[in-house]
Amino acid sequence: MMLETILDALFPDGHDVRLDGKTITGEAATPLGTVAVLGTADAAAMDHAIALGLSAFILETVARHPGRPFVYLVDTSGQALSRSEELLCLNGSLAHLAECVDLARRRGHPSLSLVTANAVSGGFLSYGLMADRVFALKDVQVRVMDLRAMSRVTRIEHEKLVELAGHSPIFAPGAENYLRMGAIEAVWDEPSASRLVDALTSLQRGVAAGDHRMKLGCGRGGRMLAEPVALSVQAAGGGV
Template sequence: MSLNDILDRLFPAGHMITVANQVITGQAQTAQGMVAVLGTTDAAAIDHAMALALADFVLDTVEQHPGRPLVFLVDTCGQALSRSQELLCLNGSLAHLASCVDLARRKGHPSLSLVTANAVSGGFLSFGLMADLAYALADAQVRVMDLRAMARVTKIAHERLVELATTSPIFAPGAESYVRMGGIAAIWPGPSADLLASALADAATACAAGDRRQAEGLARGGRQLAAGIAQTVRNSATGV
């Protein structure tokens, strides 16, 4: 589905959105009022320029439109893989972007992200996973690495990984795994203004509730240890 189709279905009441250097920025009308729309398209490999453009737009929104919700559209194949990008500390620009999203949350901007096509590791971490709630379209690819590459790096037989992937959401690529792990709130059958309206309402609640992903992962049975361990560490008497 083209970006324009996605935008028209999410925002039938109207949108003013531009794309430059695979970076999406603009405003759109929803049932809850105006929202700021930003993200990347065409499986962008996130580099300094993209991260800084997104960060700049988040800061503009905080300065010019207090409280306006942020809707991230995520389509990234990960980070740009180049020496010149690393030379200038690409992780620093991604961290800066994440800090800007986090500041917006603290200033009362609810946020949600929608994975429209691809969400891969570093690119996903810097903004998609920083939103209060993340969603994915049904045919979206969400992963750290595909199983063939994973087999090569871990030296575990590909067939073994494929077999385990059918039962374990811990490493199996796919949005469904991320739902069970608590990282993605829900999968949408397609872009929809109605689903967006209810997600924006949920994001407003989530914005105030803090990071609930461990609890969600536990409730959905995908991540059974993290919530309990974090709670134990938080509350345990020391010296034991």
């Protein structure tokens, strides 16, 4: 789906959102007020320029528009895979972006992300998955690590990982598996202004309650141990 189609569906009251290369930045009108819109398009490979550009936009919004909600639009193929990017410490730029998202949250800016096509690896982890609530359009690609790459890192045979992915969403890609784990709040059939407003309204009311992804994952049968283990640590005085 074209970015302009998605933006028009989400923000029928108007928007001033720019696409610079594969980086999205701007603002949009909603019945709840103006929101900051940013993210990536066209399966962007997250490099230094994109990460630092998004970071700068977040910091500028925090400085100029206290409390303004953020809407992250996610379409990324992951971090840029080049030797030059790695030698320049791409991990540092991605970490900086994640820290900016966290700073905005601590300064009282609600945030939600919508996966519009691809959400892969560090490109997703550094901002999209950092939002207070995560949503996805149907039929999108969501994965943190390809099973073959996971096999190389963990030294577990690829065939075994495929077998595990057949009955455990923790090992399997796809929006529905991330929905079961609680990482994704809901899957939308199409971009919808009413669903966006409902999500922002719920978020503004409930963000103070904290992150409920572990509870969702347990209730949906996708992440059965995270919540009880965290509660046990908390009960023992270790915090969560």
